[in-house]
Amino acid sequence: MARKPADQSVNKDDILQAAAHVLQRNGYEATTMKDIAAEVNLTAASLYHHFRNKDALLLAVLEAGIELVISQIEPIVHSTATSDEKLRQMMFAHIVSLTRNTAVGAALVFEIKSLISITPPPGQPVDPDVAEVLERQVTFIARRDQFENLYRQVLHEGITAGCFRPVDVPIFVKTMLGAHNWVGVWYRPEGRLSGEVIAGMMADTFLRALQPT
């Protein structure tokens, strides 16, 4: 009993998807390797063939999530649209993305903390595996900041252009992002409204809030 035929064997991506699902359901600490493995019909031990350890797996989920979102938002920032159009598009894309992939969306919201609390062990000798995870963790946080910066840039740009009223940019962005992130938590595909409709409404909310008086 060992290797399955090629077309049944899972790849990293399958595992990431599965992990994202389980993560959404249970949260990081409550998610066991066994749970994840079960989703793809493997045993827990098999996962170690694909990922160093549980932390590395989690991190991979988050990395994939943030990269996906960034890849959708970044082009908009560098487009030639006006600031308010840019912002609308960014919010729309971001929110729709979260509703499409609530698993990753919720993971992004909820698991950062687990992530942050992986502190380097007080002793001197650092296990290379741990070191790598630590490193990627830092990179991930940096990536999140870059993402937040995309919104900040557009805001600044718009304020300077007089297209938006002057607001405290960092606070306004946190306000928006909080609202957005939360969507990944409460949105249900079978709910009353589609992701697109919701995204439109929310974008409206924040754009109106920015209208110069």
Added chain:
Amino acid sequence: MARKPADQSVNKDDILQAAAHVLQRNGYEATTMKDIAAEVNLTAASLYHHFRNKDALLLAVLEAGIELVISQIEPIVHSTATSDEKLRQMMFAHIVSLTRNTAVGAALVFEIKSLISITPPPGQPVDPDVAEVLERQVTFIARRDQFENLYRQVLHEGITAGCFRPVDVPIFVKTMLGAHNWVGVWYRPEGRLSGEVIAGMMADTFLRALQPT
């Protein structure tokens, strides 16, 4: 080595505070009874004198949190102020409260999921302890809904009065609450702005978004 002198012995409230802190730091699953106990200079075993089990303790933290917030928001809803004044006061109070007690605030945001995932064991016989926790869990969720309803009420009221533009109330409320909840995550007392200033800005944001055109 046993009972400490009365003035050094801890009460439930001390433990709740401690639990809230640790919870904020580590998240539910990663928080050990030992961690909590350590904050109040007890051993893990001693906590069981005060709480049935870990779930009951967590629940107590969340219950205290939501009750605190509701107690601050509810009177405003029933005051005689105009809808927009009410809403401003509600948001202000809510956000300030979250910045004052980030421990509980963050717990409220993050731990709902742990809470929700305590599903009744598939078998028939239900441990009375588990039953009680389950029951309180339902009550807690109901309480959260009631809280959300306070915001909905005021929104409706304001829209009917023509004081706010017509928005999709449920979505707008989720948008606001997402933004608010998130404050409990990023706010740092040593940060650039005070809780009050932040609360004011955020309230502004949403009130402008509601202005009839």
Added chain:
DNA sequence: CTGGTAATCTAATCTTCATTAGATTATTTT
């Protein structure tokens, strides 16, 4: 004072994981 109760402690117990070791078998390369 003396018994009763409350609050703690220490020392198990019992599970639940993550992770590792050591096979086993499918695919691919040569």
Added chain:
DNA sequence: AAAATAATCTAATGAAGATTAGATTACCAG
């Protein structure tokens, strides 16, 4: 088709952590 590699499995191992059992001691009511 033999050798190398990849993907799995089963069966440990080990540690962490919740919970329980059984003292022990402080404080209070009579």
